[in-house]
Structures are given as C-alpha cells and as structure tokens.
Amino acid sequence: MSSHYSSLLFILLLAGEDELWEPSSSSRCVSIPLGMALCQNIGYNTMRMPNLLGHETPAEAVQQSASWLPLLARECHPDARIFLCSLFAPLCLDRFISPCRSLCESVRDSCAPIMSCYGYPWPEILRCDQYPADHLIGLTISAPQASCRDCELEEASSSNDxxxxxxxxxxxxxxxxxxLKYSPVSLSQFSLAGKLDVLKxxxxxxGQLRSRIELWLERDATCVRNMTRQHPRGxxxxxxxxxxxxxxxxxxxxxxxxxxxxLMAAARKWKQYRCRN
Incomplete structure (x- = not known):
C-alpha cells in the first residue's frame, strides 16, 4: 500500500462517531472486481455491498463507476480516486466510513469546472453537505487546475516558432x-502503433520514452481525446x-x-538547429 493511500485511510479510520454507521443485515463483503478500473490498487481489495451510493451488486457498481474514469484520467485532484472509491467501494469494516465533507468539497471545487467543460454538472448524489463535517481533522490539499483545452491540436504559426x-x-x-475496442478495465481508447520517431x-x-508515452495514453485520457477529436480512428x-x-x-x-x-520544415531543420540557451 502506498504511503499516500495509507495516510488517507488512516485519516478515515480516525473519523468521529458521526462519520460511522452500522451496515444493514443484508450488507456483505466482496472482492473489488477486476473490472472496476476506478478502484484498482487503492490499498485494499474488498468492499461492502450495497455501497454508499446504493448499488446492490458489484456489477452495478462497476458499470456506474466506469463513467468516472475520464474525470479521473484528467487528474483534476490528487484524491479524487480515494473520494470516489470510498463511495463506490467502501472499506469492508464493521462500520461504514463516510468521506468527510472537506474532502468532498476539495474534490468538487477542483473537478466540477472540468466536468462543466463537457456539459456535466456536479451530481446531486455527491452533494457535499450530506457528508459529516470533519471536526477532528481537516484536509487542506492544493489541487492542480486542469484546463478544458489541454492538448487541443494546434497549427504551427511558423517553423521558427x-x-x-x-x-x-x-x-x-x-x-x-x-x-482500441472499448474496455471497462482500461482508461485509454488508443494505443501506440509502430515505432516512435524521437526528435528530442x-x-x-x-527505452523509457515509449513506456512513459504508454502510461500517458492510459492516465491522461481526456488529453488524448482532445487531441484525437478530429481523428477518431487515430x-x-x-x-x-x-x-x-x-x-x-x-x-x-x-x-x-x-x-x-x-511543421514539415521545423522537423527537417531540427537536427541542425541551435537553441538560444
């Protein structure tokens, strides 16, 4: 388990009584399905069903969680995954642990603007005031501000520029x-074909560049989608x-x-070009 997720889970475990409640008699522990890409490698591998969003079966949770993968790939907040998984795949303990309100607000404030770029509001089912105030611990995290227009295709104004x-x-x-064909366990819709032509x-x-680009394809799906909007087949x-x-x-x-x-001129001249610094 990474130290980051360990510390977050420790914070959840320190929640006050207001954040905990008993599962119903129908509640059960199940393994987090391999198909739930949202909640893989989060530091635990079992969850309670029904979950905190009212999903009755793992299959329903997998289906509903998949819609959050593009936002997760946008990396709009470092703890978006742990917040969402606390709801979709809650820890299998004697009691349910609700996410604290400040965590919800922090994720919402960073990620809702990105959702609005694509015409989606922050959903009512994740309304932050339904979660308990965190009296003991407050998470104050500086989250990155992603842009709606990241990775939009550009035209080169000049070869020198x-x-x-x-x-x-x-x-x-x-x-x-x-x-690629759609896969519920993968964020990426595209794969690398052939060799890379590395200018720099x-x-x-x-050997690192190809593996890093493959990781970029997997993690930054929204960037890739923006880039390929006019080229849906690649x-x-x-x-x-x-x-x-x-x-x-x-x-x-x-x-x-x-x-x-x-673009052609810049690529042709690059090997002989001398940067100013």
Whole structure:
C-alpha cells in the first residue's frame, strides 16, 4: 500500500462517531472486481455491498463507476480516486466510513469546472453537505487546475516558432495512434502503433520514452481525446511536453500532415538547429 493511500485511510479510520454507521443485515463483503478500473490498487481489495451510493451488486457498481474514469484520467485532484472509491467501494469494516465533507468539497471545487467543460454538472448524489463535517481533522490539499483545452491540436504559426517550442520542451516525439475496442478495465481508447520517431528525448533514457508515452495514453485520457477529436480512428501526431517525475505532460500537439509546411520544415531543420540557451 502506498504511503499516500495509507495516510488517507488512516485519516478515515480516525473519523468521529458521526462519520460511522452500522451496515444493514443484508450488507456483505466482496472482492473489488477486476473490472472496476476506478478502484484498482487503492490499498485494499474488498468492499461492502450495497455501497454508499446504493448499488446492490458489484456489477452495478462497476458499470456506474466506469463513467468516472475520464474525470479521473484528467487528474483534476490528487484524491479524487480515494473520494470516489470510498463511495463506490467502501472499506469492508464493521462500520461504514463516510468521506468527510472537506474532502468532498476539495474534490468538487477542483473537478466540477472540468466536468462543466463537457456539459456535466456536479451530481446531486455527491452533494457535499450530506457528508459529516470533519471536526477532528481537516484536509487542506492544493489541487492542480486542469484546463478544458489541454492538448487541443494546434497549427504551427511558423517553423521558427515551432523550433523554439522544441527547445523549451523536454521531449518531442512523432507518434502514430490506433483506436482500441472499448474496455471497462482500461482508461485509454488508443494505443501506440509502430515505432516512435524521437526528435528530442531530453532526460529520458532510450527505452523509457515509449513506456512513459504508454502510461500517458492510459492516465491522461481526456488529453488524448482532445487531441484525437478530429481523428477518431487515430492518426499521426507530433507532441511536445515536459517530464514531471514518472509522468509525461503533453503541452502541444500537432497533426502530422505533409501540407503543413511549417511543421514539415521545423522537423527537417531540427537536427541542425541551435537553441538560444
């Protein structure tokens, strides 16, 4: 169990009596289904049914939880997963543990704006005032602010501007994506096809870039969806971005098209180009 999830679960276990209540006689412990991608590798592997959202069976919980995968992939809040799983797959203890109100509010305030970008309000079933105030412990977490327009395809204004973008980026890669069949256990709708054409790999070692891009495809599904909106079956793209620990952050994406003269010129000139710094 990671130290992050351990500490969050410890906080939940320290909740006051107002946060706990007895399960009904029909309540039972079941294994978290492998198909519940939302709640895999969260530090525990059994949950109570019915859950805190009233789902009676694991199959119902799996089906309903899948709709939250794109938001989770958006990484709008570091604890969105633990909040949602406390409801979809509550810990199998003698008593139910409700998430505290401050955690709900923190996740809502960071993630609701992203949901609204796609026309979805914060659901009434997750109304934060229904959860108990956390008198003992308050979670004050600084959450990242994701953008609705991350990874939208751009057009290169000039080859020189694009070359300077390459200079400011940790990595620059030409890649080809193909669409996958839908899978309830995967966030990604696309996979890498063929070899990567690496223009710049920055601090990454030769074999690391492909595995990091595959991880990006899995974790940042909304970014990938924005990038492929006009190419629903996949296509070839040039992406640039930064390396943040184990994660790649794609900052700019371009459709690889031969008629884009600025893009073709920048890619051709890059090997001989000398960055200013």
């Amino acid at each position: 694009l070359l300077e973008t390459f200079c400011r980026s940790d990595f620059v890669v030409k890649l080809r994506l193909t669409r 790999q920055g601090p990454l070692l030769g 296509g070839t793209f040039l992406v640039t971005g930064t390396v943040q620990g184990e994660r790649l952050v794609v900052n700019k994406a371009f459709a690889w098209q031969k008629q884009d003269k600025n």
